[in-house]
Amino acid sequence: MIKLLKNLKVYKWAVLAVLVLVFAQSMSDLYLPTLMADIIDKGVVVGDTGYIWKIGAVMLGITALGATAAIAASYYSSKAAMGLGRDIRRKVFNHVERFSLQEFDQVGTASLITRTTNDITQVQQVVIMMLRMVVSAPIMFIGGLIMAVSKDAKLSLVIVAAMPVLVVSILLILWKGVPLFGQVQKRLDRLNLVLRENLTGIRVIRAFNREKEEKVRLTQANADLTDVSIKVNKIMAFLMPTMMLVMNLTVVGVIWFGGIRINNGGMQIGDLMAFIQYVMQIMFALVMASVMFVMIPRAAVSAKRINEVLEMTPTMVDEGTASADREPGTLVFDHVTFSYPGAEAPVLSDISFKARPGEITAVIGGTGAGKSTLVNLIPRFYDVTSGSIQVNGVDSRDVPQEELRSKIGFVPQKALLFTGSIADNIRFGKQDASLEEIEHAARVAQATDFIERMPDRYDSVIEQGGSNVSGGQKQRLSIARALVRKPDLYVFDDSFSALDFKTDATLRKALKKETQEATVLIVAQRVSTVMDADQIIVLEEGRVAGIGTHDELYATNVVYQEIVKSQLSEEEIA
CATH class of the missing domain: 3.40.50.300 (P-loop containing nucleotide triphosphate hydrolases)
Known part of the structure; x- marks a missing residue:
């Protein structure tokens, strides 16, 4: 994962902007409960309407500042993460282009497609989360803890008591769920392989009436992926309810003991309200951290698979x-x-x-x-x-x-055409070939007769895999592609x-x-x-x-x- 994150150096200014903006957003969120406590204790309790309006305006200004910072942070984090994904995808593709057929046979085409698409998407998503939360969660946790202690140190013992329960619950859930992430990606590879074979080999499947058998094969691959995904999600489903249960019980404890403190004259109502807000912020920071703990292991599995391709030395x-x-x-x-x-x-x-x-x-x-x-x-x-x-x-x-x-002008055993016009396919052999050269190559390859019958002649579109031309026509166009090169x-x-x-x-x-x-x-x-x-x-x-x-x-x-x-x-x- 760290190897891939080194590619973020290109976006260092965007990353720096995200960190500054998230810091500003977090500080504004931490300051708001204190202002709310002031409104209650110095405005509502004593009936000072002017003070309420004054502090209320300040709160609106800070909220607007925090919202602006949050929007800008989302923009720059998305820009950095999407740019990283684009760069890694291009890097993987360029590296794979240097592979011999031996490496293709070793990894498998379906797996390479999954690694270039789904795995890189997993890394992109976790980078967005990391850029937002890697600064926000610690600030909210530590800042909330400091502010809560400053309001009432004794009441903070409720938070201290809840913390071990929360941490142990998160670790147990992750210990069970993380090993399954690798299985999810492997079974996704298998599903892509079966699906790709079914789509590309549909003519053979239909010719031999194997639709039922292939449906069973696809259903099995799909069921395997579904089973392990459900297993992961069942385990992870315990995470949020556990977090919410501990959070709500903590708030109940704070209100219970906070009420006693207010009755004894050791705490004001506004401070209790602010304290509850800080408890929520602390717990929310832990929720964000737990989400990161879920996403990072899965992204780490994907990053490992991407690195396997990038580290594979062409023979x-x-x-x-x-x-x-x-x-x-x-x-x-x-x-x-x-x-x-x-x-x-x-x-x-x-x-x-x-x-x-x-x-x-x-x-x-x-x-x-x-x-x-x-x-x-x-x-x-x-x-x-x-x-x-x-x-x-x-x-x-x-x-x-x-x-x-x-x-070399190479014409493979299995004629392969690309999506585009007939001229584009022949020009694949020589990029700067003129129309005269293309027509001459087609004439030698005996392709002129069927090209001339097409509505747009050399501008006629070849569909994916050359599905709109016959096997013999594909072979002749492949031969023309080699001839135009004059090797x-x-x-x-x-x-x-x-x-x-x-x-x-x-x-x-x-x-x-x-x-x-x-x-x-x-x-x-x-x-x-x-x-x-x-x-x-x-x-x-x-x-x-x-x-x-x-x-x-x-x-x-x-x-x-x-x-x-x-x-x-x-x-x-x-």
């Missing part, structure tokens, strides 16, 4: 400053082995090949052969376990990640799977002309997509089973023969 860092321009377009895998963290066996083992500019290199293999893992290593989504990958003649680990990825190396990870054979063939023909000076790496499931490649790499269980052209592999490689025969007829093979 991939820029270790060198070499320029990836020595051999433009070349891609070399040199005895590459890769294992996922915690995996028993490598996903890829001793992979070696070279892809040259002007050539098309294809990767094919059965499901689980390691094709997608191989292409994810090229832009350094993961780092190799051993061996090296050279892009443009330089080890990818010696090049800044931003520069490395600027040389040295194109990587297509099974990017033609949703296209019909005619569009696939036309697109590959157009790509060959467009990428004559670049290196092209295609991962595909269909033999027809890779038959014309300059070299085909056959993967089997994470190892290279063969490298060569279609004819060479079909003549000599058993694995490739099996793949071809499973997809093509004898006439097509011939």
Whole structure:
């Protein structure tokens, strides 16, 4: 929590203003009961109307001053707390952007969303409370105690007797409730995860008639969160009644013994009224402190979760400053082995090949052969376990990640579009791309036909997740996004799977002309997509089973023969 609060240094003047204003508000609140006692003892009792009006005007002025200070304190505390939340949220987002896929897998997307939203909101709320109460509660407590003793020291023993009961009650309640706050946040993570999977996977859920089962799963996650939340709130629900009971019993005690003191002539009526007000202020200060004791532990849990993200060191860092321009377009895998963290066996083992500019290199293999893992290593989504990958003649680990990825036009296996226009989505590959460049990329990607049919053409809006375009259209727009970049190396990870054979063939023909000076790496499931490649790499269980052209592999490689025969007829093979 303290680590996050250090970010308040930026708002030191706002924090200072809050402290001064809260101090002024507290002092005005402490002074009012004394003035009220004067009105009763020196005005009401003796019938001095002029004195009542005079002191009453002073009380109104002090009240106005206190109210103004309270409003200004609320403004500056909100400004500081909201600014802190904004800064932490930006800091978390910027830090997460540097994560490799390994860190994303470790924390989980749903948990990262919860930490960036709900957890930071918890910290914001407690900061607002702290800025207001961290000064106000001690002043009201100590000041009220001093003023009460100054009115009647003997009567103050009633407060002393009530204090231990109140403190012990608060500590017992917190001791029971605080450990549950961590469970609340974890179960909120789980609820977000289930909800996110249901919303993003609604088509699959409906296709397999799994609505009932998913409702049960969501209901269970929701019930788990509800149960622990109710448990916490049941415990915390005892706090306020306990406080009020002790407070009211204390006031009864003050009135009882105060009445005896008045009868004995040891105290005036006005002083008793003021004393009761000071008792209420002391108790209210303890109420504020107890609220803080409830909020701070929960915010501390949230702060710990935020710090876990901020303290997580990305496994991939820029270790060198070499320029990836020595051999433009070349891609070399040199005895590459890769294992996922915690995996028993490598996903890829001793992979070696070279892809040259002007050539098309294809990767094919059965499901689980390691094709997608191989292409994810090229832009350094993961780092190799051993061996090296050279892009443009330089080890990818010696090049800044931003520069490395600027040389690559990457089309992922799952086509992803962003909310915005078609032009914006294609321009995602090159921010300063002109309309002519966008149209050219779309034409090569065979996307012009469906774009021209849309009402606003390139200004047509793509909805969230590209839900208003088909799978094949999403793939073509993703390909256009890579083409507009004009990189040295194109990587297509099974990017033609949703296209019909005619569009696939036309697109590959157009790509060959467009990428004559670049290196092209295609991962595909269909033999027809890779038959014309300059070299085909056959993967089997994470190892290279063969490298060569279609004819060479079909003549000599058993694995490739099996793949071809499973997809093509004898006439097509011939």
